[in-house]
Amino acid sequence: MYRFINELKDIYQKSEPKKKEEKTTPLSKSLDENTAILEKRFDKSADLTIHKMTLNGIRFGIITIEGMVNKEILAFGVIRPVSNESYEGTPEEAFRKISDTVLCTSEQIEIETIEDVDKFIMSGFAVVAVDGYAKMLALGIQGFSFRSVSEPDSDVVQRGSKEGFVEPxxxxxxxxxxxxxxxxxxxxxxxxxxxxxxxxxxxxxxxxxxxxxxxxxxxxxxxxxxxxxxxxxxxxxxxxxxxxxxxxxxxxxxxxxxxxxxxxxxxxxxxxxxxxxxxxxxxxLFVEYFQTLDDYSNRAYFATFTRWLKYIAFFIAIMLPGVYVAVGSFHPELFPSQLLGKIAGSIAATPMPLGVETIVIHFVYEIMREAGLRMPQPLGHAVSIVGALVIGETAVNAGLIGAPTLMVVALTAICSYVIPSLYAPTAVLRFLFIIAGSFLGIWGVMLLFCMVLVNICGKKSFDIPYTAPVSPFSMTAMRDVFVRAGWKLLSKSTSTIQSMPGTEIQGSDDDDD
Structure with a gap:
């Protein structure tokens, strides 16, 4: 055990190793020597293609990675023009003729090291080499397949562009x-x-x-x-x-x-x-989690309304289960009289304590969510049906869980999807609030909330206060936080991120902030 603790200590306290400077290998004048080095570095990989030809006594080589270049452009835009031209003089003159007059691609880069050859051919470039000259010419003729531009699944808007980023x-x-x-x-x-x-x-x-x-x-x-x-x-x-x-x-x-x-x-x-x-x-900044593109496409009053919905949904998603467990376990007098009898009867009819019951339901829900996310799409309906039957009607009728608890969990799950980018911290904080409410009641929930609030207020992002412009407060920037002002007001004065109150970006560039 002592050895295990020391190993953990060494892992987390050990300083990060400095980035090693890579050694470079200059190109040789011999085409055969350069290609031999490449074949050795790639261990004669099947996708490494080296096409050699001799024209007017001068040997040429065209190096590519199969599947990374456009074969049509390679054949008609590189190999045919190079092979149809006549060359006289030294290899350097032949290289300059290819670079200046024969090939007319938009991207032409001269390279001098083997490492650069590796980088460019694996990025979809074709590299032209001339025997007797210690430089090569990289040509941008990328032709690998990629997904077309489409609307992103996780960031959907009602009004606005339907274009999203792709992989290239x-x-x-x-x-x-x-x-x-x-x-x-x-x-x-x-x-x-x-x-x-x-x-x-x-x-x-x-x-x-x-x-x-x-x-x-x-x-x-x-x-x-x-x-x-x-x-x-x-x-x-x-x-x-x-x-x-x-x-x-x-x-x-x-x-x-x-x-x-x-x-x-x-x-x-x-x-x-x-x-x-x-x-x-x-x-x-933290407030940017609650801003979407639709806020700026809709009318100002509706954008303000939806933004308040997001703030309310966030607090419900992280705190409602914990508050429910805390009140049900330690402060039942806070429930309305008509609701108190039903909740007390539900708690008495289930075999598990209220805190354990809530944690179990949330745990099962997270398992179902992860299963629905990872499993093949045709089987997704099966997860929905099983979840509705097992966690819903059957579990309640069997007396394993209470209906009020199930409703709290369902409302929390719905609210957590209002801000998809905050789902990860919301899911973890939800469990922590349930545990705090189970052991310390409403005081434990408030204590944990204060700890989270202090943590957020003490955080910075590149010397910008994470809670700006709420804390430190800025009236000018607040026009786009809790309330989204109209475009006529927003366009009067533009604010930049470095103009936020409390920033310290003019200090040193050290990372010990």
Whole structure:
């Protein structure tokens, strides 16, 4: 046991290893030597294709990865023009002729290392090599299959664009560029993951972004020492404040390009990850969980009404079961007299204590939700039928659970889906409030609520107070928090994320904040 504790201590207290600098291998003038190195690095993988040909005494090689390039463009736009041309002079002159006159692709990049060859061919480029010259030419002729642009399933709006992000990075960049037709909109690419070599893109407005936030973001991204990055969730924890143990994230996520453009226009920075149909947004505030694109498409009074519904649904989702258990177990006098008899009879008729009963029902509900989410779609109806029969009518009639408890759980489950992005913290906090109410009553519920509130108030996202503009308070920014003002008022003065009260973005760029 002592050894196990020490191992855990070493894991969590050990400083993160610094990112190793990768060694580069310069290209050789020999085509055969370069291709031999590539075949050895790929261990003669079946998808590595090397096409060699000799023209006017000069040997050429075209290197690709099968399935990553457009074969039609490769045949008629690369191989045919190169093979139909006559070459004279040195290999360097032949290389320059191919680069300047023979090939006319939009993306042409000269590369000088084997590592660059690996990166480009695995990104859908075709690499042209000339024997006798220690450089190669990468041509952008990507042709891999990808999902078409469609409406995201998890971020549906009634009025607005039906376009959502897809997996290829360049397509997502074009979706943002179509909406932000200004040269101030900048895309900056980086590569993370020592093995996956995943491309990411920082999207921001050069005139309104905070230089301090941008420097800090790049510093945190460069410190990521992961081998593989398959989704945006891999890098999100590295963007959080150090020592942050909050249930809520300071990194936003969206699958809608119009939402991302709106955040960028407020001084935020969006992070696109190749292979992920969503974008990360930093900095991110707590009140933004309750804002959707429909709020700005509808009339101001209706947007305000729906926003209050979201706040009420959030508090019901996390606190109602805990309050119900606390009042039923310790403070039954708080129930109305007509309701007290029915609830007391229901509690007396069930074999389990009220707290245990509520936890069991919530646990079964979470199992059903996870099963319905993971199982094949044709079997989803079976889960609904079994859940309605087992947890609903049969369990109540058998006296295993009480009808009031079941109604509380059902209402809580419905409210938790009003804000899908908050479901994860809501599900965990719900159990904690039930446990607190079971042991300490209403005082335990309020104590836990105060702890959560203090945790949120003490959190920052890139030196921006997480609870801004509520705390610290800003009257100007409050026009889009609890109340959504009309566009005539919102357009009079624009506020950026770095202008929030209580910010400290002008300090040092250290991450010890």
């Amino acid at each position: 990075l360049r397509i997502n960049m074009s979706l943002i560029r179509r909406r932000m037709k200004t040269p101030k909109m900048k895309f900056e690419t980086m590569t993370i993951g020592s093995e996956s070599k995943t491309d990411i893109c920082l999207c921001y407005m050069t005139d309104i972004v905070s230089p301090s936030i941008l420097r800090k973001l790049k510093k945190r991204l460069n410190s990521i020492n992961l081998k593989t990055v398959m989704a945006s969730g891999y890098i999100a924890p590295y963007l959080e404040q150090k020592g942050d143990f909050s249930f809520f994230s300071g990194v936003g996520i969206s699958e809608r390009p119009d939402t991302v453009c709106g955040k960028i226009s407020e001084g935020r920075i969006a992070i696109l990850v190749d292979g992920t149909p969503s974008a990360l947004i930093v900095p991110f």
